[in-house]
Amino acid sequence: MSSPTPKQVLFAHFAAVAKTIGNAHRIDLLQQLAQGEQSVETLARKTGLTVANTSQHLQHLRRAGLVAARRDGTFIYYRLADDAVLDVLAALRRVAERNLAEVEQVVRGYFDNRDAMEPVTREELARRLKTGDVTILDVRPEDEFALAHVPGAINVPLKELEARTAEIDPMKDIIAYCRGAYCVYSYEAVAKLRAKGFRIRRLEDGLPEWKAAGLPVESASKEN
Amino acid sequence: MSSPTPKQVLFAHFAAVAKTIGNAHRIDLLQQLAQGEQSVETLARKTGLTVANTSQHLQHLRRAGLVAARRDGTFIYYRLADDAVLDVLAALRRVAERNLAEVEQVVRGYFDNRDAMEPVTREELARRLKTGDVTILDVRPEDEFALAHVPGAINVPLKELEARTAEIDPMKDIIAYCRGAYCVYSYEAVAKLRAKGFRIRRLEDGLPEWKAAGLPVESASKEN
DNA sequence: AGAGTATTCAATTGAATACTTGAATAATAA
DNA sequence: TTATTATTCAAGTATTCAATTGAATACTCT
Numbered sequence: 330m331s332s333p334t335p336k337q338v339l340f341a342h343f344a345a346v347a348k349t350i351g352n353a354h355r356i357d358l359l360q361q362l363a364q365g366e367q368s369v370e371t372l373a374r375k376t377g378l379t380v381a382n383t384s385q386h387l388q389h390l391r392r393a394g395l396v397a398a399r400r401d402g403t404f405i406y407y408r409l410a411d412d413a414v415l416d417v418l419a420a421l422r423r424v425a426e427r428n429l430a431e432v433e434q435v436v437r438g439y440f441d442n443r444d445a446m447e448p449v450t451r452e453e454l455a456r457r458l459k460t461g462d463v464t465i466l467d468v469r470p471e472d473e474f475a476l477a478h479v480p481g482a483i484n485v486p487l488k489e490l491e492a493r494t495a496e497i498d499p500m501k502d503i504i505a506y507c508r509g510a511y512c513v514y515s516y517e518a519v520a521k522l523r524a525k526g527f528r529i530r531r532l533e534d535g536l537p538e539w540k541a542a543g544l545p546v547e548s549a550s551k552e553n
Numbered sequence: 554m555s556s557p558t559p560k561q562v563l564f565a566h567f568a569a570v571a572k573t574i575g576n577a578h579r580i581d582l583l584q585q586l587a588q589g590e591q592s593v594e595t596l597a598r599k600t601g602l603t604v605a606n607t608s609q610h611l612q613h614l615r616r617a618g619l620v621a622a623r624r625d626g627t628f629i630y631y632r633l634a635d636d637a638v639l640d641v642l643a644a645l646r647r648v649a650e651r652n653l654a655e656v657e658q659v660v661r662g663y664f665d666n667r668d669a670m671e672p673v674t675r676e677e678l679a680r681r682l683k684t685g686d687v688t689i690l691d692v693r694p695e696d697e698f699a700l701a702h703v704p705g706a707i708n709v710p711l712k713e714l715e716a717r718t719a720e721i722d723p724m725k726d727i728i729a730y731c732r733g734a735y736c737v738y739s740y741e742a743v744a745k746l747r748a749k750g751f752r753i754r755r756l757e758d759g760l761p762e763w764k765a766a767g768l769p770v771e772s773a774s775k776e777n
Numbered sequence: 778a779g780a781g782t783a784t785t786c787a788a789t790t791g792a793a794t795a796c797t798t799g800a801a802t803a804a805t806a807a
Numbered sequence: 808t809t810a811t812t813a814t815t816c817a818a819g820t821a822t823t824c825a826a827t828t829g830a831a832t833a834c835t836c837t
Contacts, residue, residue, distance in 0.1 A: 334737075335659050335735065336736070336737070338659050339646075339649075339656060339659055339660070339735055340577040340581055340735075341577045342649050342655060342656045343577075343580055343642070343645045343649050344574070344575050344576050344577040344579075344580055345575070346645055346648060346649050346653075347572070347574040347575035348571070348575025348794095349575075350568070350571040350575075351568050351569070351570075351571040351572025351573075351574075351575045352568050352794090352795080353561065353564040353565045353567075353568040356564045356567055356568055356571075357564055368814095369813075369814060369815095370813070370814085378796095380813080380814070380815095381797075381798080381814085381815080382795080382796060382797080384813095384814060384815055385795080385796085385815085385816090386795090388816095393653075394648065394649065394651075394652030394653040395652070400803085400814095402804060402805065402813090403803075403805065403811090403812055404804095404813065404814090405813075405814065405815095410652050411648055411651055411652050413644065413647050413648050413651065414648055416644040416647070416648075417641065417644040417645055417648055418567070419644075420637065420640040420641040420643075420644045421570055421571055421641055422563075422567060423640070424570060424619070424635055424637045424640075424641055425563075425566050425567050425570050425618065427635055427637065428618030428634050428635050429566060429617075429618040432563060432566045435559050435566075436563070438559075439559040440559070511559065511560045511563055512560070513558075513559070513560070576824090592783085592784095593785095594784085602826095603826085604783080604784070604785095605784085605786090605827075605828080605829095606825080606826060607784095608783095608785055608786090609785085609786090609825080609826085610825090612785075612786090624784095624833085624834085626782095626783090626834065626835065627781095627782055627783045627784080627834050627835065628782095628783065628834095629783075629784065629785095
């Protein structure tokens, strides 16, 4: 048996990367990291995995070149190694949505029927950012808001929405966003606030897609 | 344990699709199918797998929604279910090339150093197609040429190049192309013909990328 | 109906993967 | 130096995956 050709070597590497993504927990971890870098402990809590298991999955992702890490004291923070990782996930989602009946069904049943919620395009939001005539509501957890958010957004995590509606100007239109596709937070925020008479819609996707489009973001530590 | 959320169900499906791609043989099959639909027997021969094994991998790909099949007499022809499958492969390649040292090394050592071969962009080739001042040389096997090719291309499979150089006008510039990234045929064609004094360069990628860019193709059975 | 061809299926075997658990490691604070 | 916290590693177990082999299936031709 001859030695493998360059093509075979490369396909084996690509297969290894794909196989690494071929685990729902690791996809969840990558989607969490799309919001910004986070520690192992934080990632474990958000995904519901044990710390040991989270760590093992992160090693796997790191060996595959999908994430990178830095140590800060006893904490180790992981981040996406390359924003192009999100392109892989988006491409996978697109193929699955178009070609797997079960996926289409779940998406239609849970997400699309809620699009009586009239998703707002990124372009439209970018335009309204300039005119300042809209409240931008980020319903993600505070730590993710701190990492990065749409400039001028206010942060009311979904869990606190009922308790904090007084903070939201009822005279202005509202656009809510969260982590991205399949994050139910913005759907639920729209439902809750519409029930109280607010004029609210949701952004078509999430913060990572906004950033990938080159649109401006702010974070708690610096402006850009 | 509660029932899975829609997000969890969707991530499980995406993971299953990624896992299906996480095998070098199945990646090879998908790249072969990027050239057009082919029978199990043909795919087995091109990938060096047994027919039974090829068939099993194709079932896996079909269940994942990545390929589709049609029967013609005793032959079953497989094709890509969705051109977006190639987007997944391209995104995987991009991430691997940028983030895995081993991949970068193989690419640099085998492919990029040959880019003293001055790859031609698709746009440039499209322009020169119109002026008709260039020979377009398709060095893929004849059956793939028959499935689809750049209009006006001549087909001299790499294996037959030595024997058929008389068919190539030495007074015209030549642009060679093959299956796509990591297909060595066009690299080798450039090397062989340059050694004989021909003015030849290679297209930056392959026929699938040309098609995906919306550029015209012909096939043996019909024009479009 | 029977033979031939192409393809798929099912069982087996060995390899690979994922989770859990407990131990080990690295950094910090006292 | 010792204790604490965060994280990783290694071993064991259960599950899944891939290739092989032989049988079964589907279609065509005579």
